[in-house]
Amino acid sequence: MLSATELELLMQNVVFAHQETCQFRQENLQILRWETFTPEEMQSLQQKPMDQMWERCVCHITDAIQYIVEFAKRLSGFMDLNPNDQIVLLKAGAMELLLIRMSRAFNWYNSTVFFEGKYAQLELFHSLGCHDLISSMFEFCQSLCALNLSEHEMAFFSAMTLLDPSLHWLQERHKVDTLYRKIHLAFRNLLQRTHREFILTKLPEKEKLSSICQLHLEKLNIFRQMYPSIAWERFPPLYKELFI
Numbered sequence: 001m002l003s004a005t006e007l008e009l010l011m012q013n014v015v016f017a018h019q020e021t022c023q024f025r026q027e028n029l030q031i032l033r034w035e036t037f038t039p040e041e042m043q044s045l046q047q048k049p050m051d052q053m054w055e056r057c058v059c060h061i062t063d064a065i066q067y068i069v070e071f072a073k074r075l076s077g078f079m080d081l082n083p084n085d086q087i088v089l090l091k092a093g094a095m096e097l098l099l100i101r102m103s104r105a106f107n108w109y110n111s112t113v114f115f116e117g118k119y120a121q122l123e124l125f126h127s128l129g130c131h132d133l134i135s136s137m138f139e140f141c142q143s144l145c146a147l148n149l150s151e152h153e154m155a156f157f158s159a160m161t162l163l164d165p166s167l168h169w170l171q172e173r174h175k176v177d178t179l180y181r182k183i184h185l186a187f188r189n190l191l192q193r194t195h196r197e198f199i200l201t202k203l204p205e206k207e208k209l210s211s212i213c214q215l216h217l218e219k220l221n222i223f224r225q226m227y228p229s230i231a232w233e234r235f236p237p238l239y240k241e242l243f244i
């Protein structure tokens with residue numbers, strides 16, 4: 001059982017882990033959110049060759065995933081898990097946490113997402129050839145923005161998404177489960193104190209997140225069939241370790 005002090009310490013750990021690794025400050029993202037690409041810039045990006053656009057996007061999101069790995073390492077208990085389980089959790093959760101964090105850099109008024117310094121519409125990513133992946137990403141960000149999560153809520157939602165005790169291949173499932181339950185308890189405690197319990201029923205289901213991640217893996221495989229050497233030669237090692 002968790003004492004009030006342990007609960008408070010755990011809450012601080014989760015919130016600090018998020019705050020210290022969130023890559024972009026909320027206020028900076030807000031300032032930029034009305035900076036959109038000119039039609040000329042849009043056109044030039046839409047005409048980039050598929051392999052070039054894939055490489056640019058993969059490099060940017062891999063930078064973001066570095067921060068997500070750092071977030072996981074700072075969660076108390078994560079580093080005490082056996083290395084195999086740490087990898088299993090990150091392989092399953094990295095892209096899921098990217099999507100959750102991406103909603104912080106999403107402008108739901110005009111459906112644009114932060115990309116290379118400005119906010120981009122869906123069409124900008126045309127040359128990637130994965131319209132369904134990008135549109136389901138946009139839909140997901142839209143639905144998460146509607147909940148208007150605080151940074152604290154975002155931190156807990158991310159930690160609970162990462163520490164998924166139901167994952168196949170986990171060797172010490174009970175340890176992940178104990179961590180998950182503690183964080184869930186601290187989250188419920190926060191929501192009760194802030195009268196935000198209702199969001200628990202409105203958070204996106206696990207299945208939604210994992211279906212978008214599945215789509216990402218499918219599109220990656222199609223890309224690799226079209227450009228077999230690019231993925232090996234030009235994609236960052238972390239991206240290859242997690243997704244290839």
Ligand SMILES: COc1ccc2c(n1)CCN(C(C)=O)[C@H]2C(=O)Nc1ccc(OCc2ccccc2OC)cc1
Binds near residue numbers: 057103114128
């Ligand atoms: C954590 O939240 C955020 C939010 C925005 C950004 C970042 N982090 C990192 C820094 N960044 C920069 C430098 O642009 C932003 C970015 O990468 N934006 C962006 C990249 C690719 C997109 O769709 C393509 C795609 C998506 C998923 C998987 C494969 C994909 O293509 C192959 C859409 C938007």
